[in-house]
Each structure stands twice: as structure tokens, then as C-alpha cells.
Amino acid sequence: MSSTERPTAPILGVDESKDLKAFYHNVAYKTNRVAINLEKMKILKDRLGECVRKEGVNYIDKCEQLTKRYEAAVRVCQWNSGTHSRPRNIGNILEKEKEIQAQLKEEGALAA
Numbered sequence: 223m224s225s226t227e228r229p230t231a232p233i234l235g236v237d238e239s240k241d242l243k244a245f246y247h248n249v250a251y252k253t254n255r256v257a258i259n260l261e262k263m264k265i266l267k268d269r270l271g272e273c274v275r276k277e278g279v280n281y282i283d284k285c286e287q288l289t290k291r292y293e294a295a296v297r298v299c300q301w302n303s304g305t306h307s308r309p310r311n312i313g314n315i316l317e318k319e320k321e322i323q324a325q326l327k328e329e330g331a332l333a334a
Contacts, residue, residue: 228254234322256299263295 229251238245270292273285 232318234319235326259295259298263292263299266292266295 229247232248232251233241233244236244238248266288270285270288273288274281277284
């Protein structure tokens with residue numbers, strides 16, 4: 223992969239403290255997903271503002287889906303900080319990691 227290509231998936235199941243290539247790849251992946259979601263959030267904010275202006279007093283019913291999408295984008299773009307923070311599922315990385323861990327367990331069980 224050249225330096226101009228965007229990482230499309232994280233490298234999982236590797237000790238990042240020992241494999242620097244995997245570490246930097248995963249950092250680039252996470253940063254890329256946050257940047258993409260920031261741009262989505264800006265676009266959704268503009269669309270939501272237009273919807274509210276257009277719909278007037280009916281904006282709560284008419285703009286409900288845009289509001290939900292905007293709130294989800296804001297949640298994803300928040301940085302993890304503080305004692306009460308929860309892990310953000312950027313680019314479904316948490317589900318992918320769970321799937322890979324389950325596959326590794328199955329393969330380990332089959333090989334044993």
C-alpha cells in the first residue's frame with residue numbers, strides 16, 4: 223500500500239506494541255474514519271438547518287431522520303476522554319474485531 227492510499231480495514235489480531243507497521247496502519251485507519259465522519263457531520267448539519275428552515279413549525283416530525291443521523295455522527299466524532307467515556311465504534315471496528323476473535327477461537331479449537 224502506498225502512502226497516498228487510504229486504509230480500508232484495520233489490522234487485527236496483532237500485538238501493536240511489537241508490530242509498528244500494524245500500529246501506524248490502525249492509527250491511520252482510525253484517523254481517516256474520524257475525518258470522514260466529521261465531513262459527514264458538517265453536511266448533515268447543513269441539511270438539517272435547511273430542513274428546519276423549510277418545514278417551519280413541522281420540523282420535529284419532518285426532520286426526525288436527519289436529526290437522528292446527525293446525532294449519531296456527533297457521537298462517533300467525539301474523542302474518548304474522561305473516566306465515563308465509552309468506546310466509539312468508528313467504521314464498525316469493534317464488530318470486525320469481535321468477528322475476527324471468534325474466527326481465531328474457532329480455528330484454535332479446530333486445530334487442537
